[in-house]
Amino acid sequence: MSELRKDPAIIALSGPGAALARRIQAAMREGEVLGLEGRVSDCDRSFSSVSAILPDVFVAGRPIIGICAAGILIRTLAPLLVSKQSDPPVLAVAEDGSAIVPLLGGHHGANALAVRIAEPLGGIAALTTASDVTLRVPLDAPPAGWRLRDESDYRRVAAKLLSGAPVRIVVESGPAPDWLLQLPQAEDAPVTILVSDRADAEADLVYAPQNIVLGLGCERLAEEAEVWRLVEDSLAKAKIAKEAVACVDSIALKAAEPAIHAIGRRLGVPVRFFDAVRLEREAPRLKNPSDLVYRETGCHGVAEGAALAGVGADGELLLPKQRSQRATCALARAPDTVDPTRIGRARGSLAIVGIGPGAAAARTHEVEAAISKATDLVGYKLYLDLLGSLAAYKTRHGYELGEEEMRVRIALDLAAEGRDVALVCSGDAGIYAMATLVFELIEREGNPDWARVEIAGLPGVSAMQTAAARIGAPLGHDFCAISLSDLLTPWEAIEQRLRAAASGDFVVAFYNPVSQRRRTQLAAAKDILLRQRPGETPVVLARNLGRDGESVTVVTLRDLKVEDVDMLTLVIVGSSATRALARPDGGVWVYTPRGYAKKMDEGKGAAKVGSG
Secondary structure (H helix, E strand, O other): OOOOOOOOOEEEEOOHHHHHHHHHHHHOOOOOOEEEOOOOOOOEEEEHHHHHHHHHHHOOOOOEEEEOHHHHHHHHHHHHHOOOOOOEEEEEEOOOOEEEEEOOHHHOOOHHHHHHHHHHHOEEEEEOOHHHHHOOOOOOOOOOOOEEOOOOOOOHHHHHHHHHOOOEEEEEOOOOHHHHOOEEEEOOOOEEEEEEOOOOOOOOOOEOOOEEEEEEEEEOOOOOOHHHHHHHHHHHHHHHHHEEEEEEEEEHOOOOHHHHHHHHHHHHHOEEEEHHHHHOOOHHHHHOOOHHHHHOOOOOOOOOHHHHHHEEEEEEEEEEEOOOOOOEEEEOOOOOOOOOOOOOOOOOEEEEOOOOOOOHHOOHHHHHHHHOOEEEEEEEHHHHHHHHHHHHEEEEEEEEOOOHHHHHHHHHHHHHOOOOEEEEOOOOOOOOOOHHEEEEEEEEOOOOHHHOOEEEOOOOOOOHHHHHHHEEOOOEEEEEEEEEEOOOHHHHHHHHHHHHHHOOOEEEEEEEEOOOOOHHHHHHHHHHHHHHOOOOEEEEEEEEOOOEEEEEEEEEEEOOOOOHOOEEEEEOOOOOOOOOEEOOOOEEEEOOOOHHHHHHHHHHHHHHHOOO
């Protein structure tokens, strides 16, 4: 969850370019439109310098679709190029959509992206990689369902084929790969391509069909090293290449088991889970059914059952259950390649995201990445609306104010079904928002399906941070935040905290200062603070931050009026040290000194003593 967003960055430098960018975004159903300030108004995010934005998204590993001259991309990105394996795809698109040219990463997504864009735009994907143009086959980047064996010498074979040599294709296991069969063939060809899932298969090129499902079971918190040794031994015993594994499967009870997910990462394949009822349907096909396993899990076999469930009714158990001290492993083979997205379910994820005050520029990259990844968005309707195009093509679950618990329950239920969910909050999700309710419900309800969800909290810019930045630096020294809402907290407890904040001379940020029915709390808080600090203490009233109608004004604590504050206002009351400083333009800055003046004075005194 913490990775930066990896969806395409669509760069527009003009109005017509932005219009084309929106067409590309709609066709792909993903991507972020970045527009040049002063030239592009319809965009998801603006930038002021091409020479800055291109390196930024390139280093982040995001595919770049530049609606501009190819030379701009080449000159800007050339110093950043490392290798064809690590550099992200880069494409140049003519402003009229007539040509889409992959400049970098042809076999690592750029060619496929160009073809994907060309059809809806009515343009031409100008592919230049030799194997795509001449052979019509990307030899080093086979389609989903096949993997090129690590030891294969792709470059030598490609050179022979490009010189006109035919190829001999042998399909030993798995389906016949149509994408290979279009190559010119001959029985006595100097080049042999073998399609096989065997670990000891040898040929000029060996492609492994991903027709093997690896079933895993393990004790709670089993060591990754032990489980990996078992997997390696099992593959070796079955003489199966690791590239032939399509996915790692297990029982839903193990959806949060770190070692199982680690094996998926090591093999570079997805991890899928089945509930016990589905696995028990495989009981007649198990070689090693266990009553003990049934009592613990609800099915007679985890490793064998998961492997067989993954390959379906036409598949077969290739290697019965193998054991280590704390884990079990089994292998099954399907007659065709296995599409992991069509079997079992993934471990669901819940990203608890703070989107800041509302403006797109205030969202963090990792929050946008989580929203981009999400299949479902859950939140207050207004917050989902604030996402704009970032929420496009997502399933939205919008709720009204007061339905907080319902939002969290729906988010957890969806994630428990294997979906990727973003629970959207304003400001920071952990500050007077929904993050705490997520964990409270998990603890209170004891729902094991919720507990197994992958949960990540992603910070956002809070209202008090935004307000402070707008007006200067009122939070520059010790401060606290207090919610004046007594809907969930007794007023007596709030009063106790107010007195403590006043006694400690903290700067105080008031959340939920008033509502249509709550009109007395802010006045009471003002009276408590006035007993401990001057009436001239600066008070910041920040309303509608980051949205239309934003206003940030400064009054004194003595002059603070309840009628000047509404539900959309954040109130920051300074400490006795907080100062208001007049600006040359007639405005005011507010800041709270931290003691640097005293430090500088002491330094000057020491210097004078030393000079004597």
